[in-house]
Amino acid sequence: xxxxxxxxxxxxxxxxxxxxxxxxxxxxxxxxxxxxxxxxxxxxxxxxxxxxxxxxxxxxxxxxxxxxxxxxxxxxxxxxxxxxxxxxxxxxxxxxxxxxxxxxxxxxxxxxxxxxxxxxxxxxxxxxxxxxxxxxxxxxxxxxxxxxxxxxxxxxxxxxxxxxxxxxxxxxxxxxxxxxxxxxxxxxxxxxxxxxxxxxxxxxxxxxxxxxxxxxxxxxxxxxxxxxxxxxxxxxxxxxxxxxxxxxxxxxxxxxxxxxxxxxxxxxxxxxxxxxxxxxxxxxxxxxxxxxxxxxxxxxxxxxxxxxxxxxxxxxxxxxxxxxxxxxxxxxxxxxxxxxxxxxxxxxxxxxxxxxxxxxxxxxx
Numbered sequence: 001x002x003x004x005x006x007x008x009x010x011x012x013x014x015x016x017x018x019x020x021x022x023x024x025x026x027x028x029x030x031x032x033x034x035x036x037x038x039x040x041x042x043x044x045x046x047x048x049x050x051x052x053x054x055x056x057x058x059x060x061x062x063x064x065x066x067x068x069x070x071x072x073x074x075x076x077x078x079x080x081x082x083x084x085x086x087x088x089x090x091x092x093x094x095x096x097x098x099x100x101x102x103x104x105x106x107x108x109x110x111x112x113x114x115x116x117x118x119x120x121x122x123x124x125x126x127x128x129x130x131x132x133x134x135x136x137x138x139x140x141x142x143x144x145x146x147x148x149x150x151x152x153x154x155x156x157x158x159x160x161x162x163x164x165x166x167x168x169x170x171x172x173x174x175x176x177x178x179x180x181x182x183x184x185x186x187x188x189x190x191x192x193x194x195x196x197x198x199x200x201x202x203x204x205x206x207x208x209x210x211x212x213x214x215x216x217x218x219x220x221x222x223x224x225x226x227x228x229x230x231x232x233x234x235x236x237x238x239x240x241x242x243x244x245x246x247x248x249x250x251x252x253x254x255x256x257x258x259x260x261x262x263x264x265x266x267x268x269x270x271x272x273x274x275x276x277x278x279x280x281x282x283x284x285x286x287x288x289x290x291x292x293x294x295x296x297x298x299x300x301x302x303x304x305x306x307x308x309x310x311x312x313x314x315x316x317x318x319x320x321x322x323x324x325x326x327x328x329x330x331x332x333x334x335x336x337x338x339x340x341x342x343x344x345x346x347x348x349x350x351x352x353x354x355x356x357x358x359x360x361x362x363x364x365x
Contacts, residue, residue, distance in 0.1 A: 011161060013095035060231070100253050101230070105146065106223065106357035115233070122190040124229070129192050136177055144176040144197070151176045155197050160289040165217050166351030167191065180245040183306060186217040189225050202302050207286075207295035214282030214289075221351060222283060223358075224274040231270060271317030279324060283335045291343035300325050 076081055101115040136143070144151045145330045154176055162168060170191035182196040193213070203209040218226065304321035317325075337349065 017098050041251040058127070066216060086110075103223075103358065106354055110273065112227055114223060114230045116229050118189070118223070121226045121229065125188040125190050125225075128188060132194065136179075139179075141179045142179055144178055148176070150197055150200055153200070153206065153209065154213075157206050157213055158193060160291070161210060161213055161217060161285060164285050164349075164351055165221060165286045166355055167217070167220065183303075185212050185216060187213070187220055189220055202306055203300075205295070207292050208299040208302075210289065210291040211282065211299045214286040214291075215278045217281075218278040218281035218285065219274065221354060222274070222277055224278065225277060227274070228270070228323060237286040263267070268317050272319050275318050276324075276327060279328060280331055281350075283328060283331055284338055284350045287335040287339040288342045288350050290339060290342055293332060293339060296328055297332075300328065 003164070037158055098113055098278075101113055103112055103114050104110075121316055146152075151174070155174055158172065158323055162172060172191035172193065174193045174195075176195045177196060179196045180198045183198045183202060185193075185195040185199050186194050195213075195214075199212065200209070203212060283293050283296055286296070304325070307321065318324075342349075
C-alpha cells in the first residue's frame with residue numbers, strides 16, 4: 001500500500017500581520033439617518049422628551065404649563081390697532097343704540113332707557129308665573145276658590161280698576177294665595193294678578209286694597225319691568241368691562257363688589273323712582289275709579305306699623321313709608337279733584353292720557 005506524505009500548507013508562510021488600531025483611533029461605524037437610498041426626502045429629527053419619573057407626574061406637567069393669558073399678550077392685544085378699531089366701533093354702536101331707545105316718563109319727566117317691547121316682557125313673565133305656582137304648591141299653601149269672600153273682594157276691586165287701567169285687552173287672571181304670614185301683592189305683565197291673604201287685614205277694605213292693586217297695575221302701565229330688564233344690560237356691560245380691564249385676575253372680587261356697587265348706585269335708586277311713579281299713577285287711577293284716595297294714607301300708615309325695622313331708604317329699592325306718606329299727601333289735592341271730575345263709569349281717561357304722553361315724550365302734571 002502506497003503511503004502518502006503529509007503536505008505542509010504553504011499559507012502560514014504567506015501570512016501578513018496587519019496592525020490593529022488602538023482604542024483611541026477606533027471609531028465604530030454609524031448609520032447616517034439622513035442617507036436613505038430609497039427616499040427623496042430628508043429624515044426629520046423628532047425631539048424626544050427626557051426620560052425620567054417626572055414625565056409621568058401630572059402635577060409636574062401642570063406646573064410646567066404656560067398660561068393662556070399673560071401680561072405680555074394682554075399688552076400686545078391692548079396696543080393692537082385692530083383692538084382700538086373694535087373698541088371705537090363698539091362704543092359708537094352702544095351710544096347709538098342707547099339714544100335710539102330713550103323715552104320720557106310722563107309723570108316724573110325723567111329720561112330712561114328701554115329696549116324691550118311689551119310682547120317680550122309678557123313672554124318672560126309666563127315663566128315667572130309657572131315658578132310662582134310651583135313654589136306655592138311646594139310650600140304647602142293653597143289657592144282660594146272663587147266662592148271664597150276674599151277672592152270675591154279682590155275681583156270686585158279689579159273689576160273697577162281694569163277699565164281705568166287702559167289694559168282692558170289683557171288676559172287678566174286673578175289668583176289669591178292663602179298665606180296669612182305674607183303681606184304682598186303684585187301684578188305681572190300680561191295681567192297676572194297675585195294677592196297673598198296676609199295683605200287683606202292691613203288693607204281692611206276695598207279702598208285700601210285698591211291702593212295696592214292700583215300701584216301694582218301702574219308698574220305695568222309705565223313699563224317698569226321692561227325698564228329694569230333694559231337697565232340690567234347696561235349694568236352687565238359695565239361689570240364685564242371691569243373684569244376685562246383687570247385681565248380676569250380679580251373676577252370674583254369684581255363680580256361681588258362691582259355688582260354690589262352698581263346695584264347700590266343705579267338699580268336701587270331707579271327702583272325708588274319707579275315706586276314713586278307707581279304711587280302717583282295708582283293714586284290717580286283709584287281716584288278715577290271712584291275709590292277714596294284719602295284712604296291710601298291710612299293704608300301706608302298701617303303698612304309702616306307692620307314693617308317695623310325696615311332698612312334705610314338708600315339701601316332699599318322702595319322709598320320709606322314715611323317719605324311715601326308725605327308724597328301722597330302732596331298729591332292728594334289733585335287726586336281729590338280727579339275723583340270729582342270722574343263720572344265713575346270706569347273710563348280710562350288718565351290711562352289714555354298717560355299712554356299718549358309716553359308716545360309723544362312729553363310730561364303730564
